[in-house]
Amino acid sequence: DAGVIQSPRxxxxxxxxxxxxxxxxxxxxxxxxxxxxxxxxxxxxxxYFNNNVPIDDSGMPEDRFSAKMPNASFSTLKIQPSEPRDSxxxxxxSSKDRNYGYTFxxxxxxxxx
Amino acid sequence: KNEVExxxxxxxxxxxxxxxxxxxxxxxxxxxxxxxQHPGGGIVSLFMLxxxxxxxxxxxxxxxxxEKHSSLHITASHPRDSxxxxxxVNRTNKLIFGTGTLLAVxx
Numbered sequence: 001d002a003g004v005i006q007s008p009r010x011x012x013x014x015x016x017x018x019x020x021x022x023x024x025x026x027x028x029x030x031x032x033x034x035x036x037x038x039x040x041x042x043x044x045x046x047x048y049f050n051n052n053v054p055i056d057d058s059g060m061p062e063d064r065f066s067a068k069m070p071n072a073s074f075s076t077l078k079i080q081p082s083e084p085r086d087s088x089x090x091x092x093x094s095s096k097d098r099n100y101g102y103t104f105x106x107x108x109x110x111x112x113x
Numbered sequence: 114k115n116e117v118e119x120x121x122x123x124x125x126x127x128x129x130x131x132x133x134x135x136x137x138x139x140x141x142x143x144x145x146x147x148x149x150q151h152p153g154g155g156i157v158s159l160f161m162l163x164x165x166x167x168x169x170x171x172x173x174x175x176x177x178x179x180e181k182h183s184s185l186h187i188t189a190s191h192p193r194d195s196x197x198x199x200x201x202v203n204r205t206n207k208l209i210f211g212t213g214t215l216l217a218v219x220x
Contacts, residue, residue, distance in 0.1 A: 107155055
């Protein structure tokens with residue numbers, strides 16, 4: 001099993017540009033989570049999906065952020081337009097169900113200049 | 114007050130020492146997780162606990178549901194154990210994270 005796969009590993013973009021982060025969960029896992037990690041705020045849940053359906057997006061900072069999960073093997077987190085304060089490491093994680101642990105991807109380090 | 118509190122925030126130990134990191138939480142949970150993150154690295158799940166005690170190699174995790182408290186112990190610590198250790202509680206299928214404990218084990 002290749003684990004949770006995120007791409008890209010690093011992204012540097014200019015303020016105002018659109019950024020798309022990608023995640024492939026572990027096959028058979030039915031929950032997918034997007035987290036953001038910053039020095040100031042630590043790890044925060046942005047949104048999570050269960051069976052491809054968004055269940056809780058209360059952590060999405062504002063309308064500039066959107067997430068989709070068109071099928072069980074793929075999810076995207078999009079920021080449009082990006083701002084310097086969006087600079088962070090974005091982690092995707094998947095889980096089989098609440099009684100199992102979580103597997104995290106390697107993260108995408110986003111820098112908006 | 115954070116729903117998940119960890120202590121200490123920073124810990125420096127000598128190689129071979131027994132290490133304890135503590136986590137207290139204030140909400141009802143279905144499970145508690147201990148995670149490890151190396152500098153600049155990804156996050157690895159060490160344990161998921163809902164009761165009692167679990168052991169994996171030199172790592173031991175315990176939880177007391179009544180007291181809303183968990184501990185992570187590292188026996189015979191090694192420099193490669195240097196990392197941030199994060200406690201997270203599972204509440205309605207969402208993880209709520211502590212702020213982490215930065216552990217440095219010196220040779």
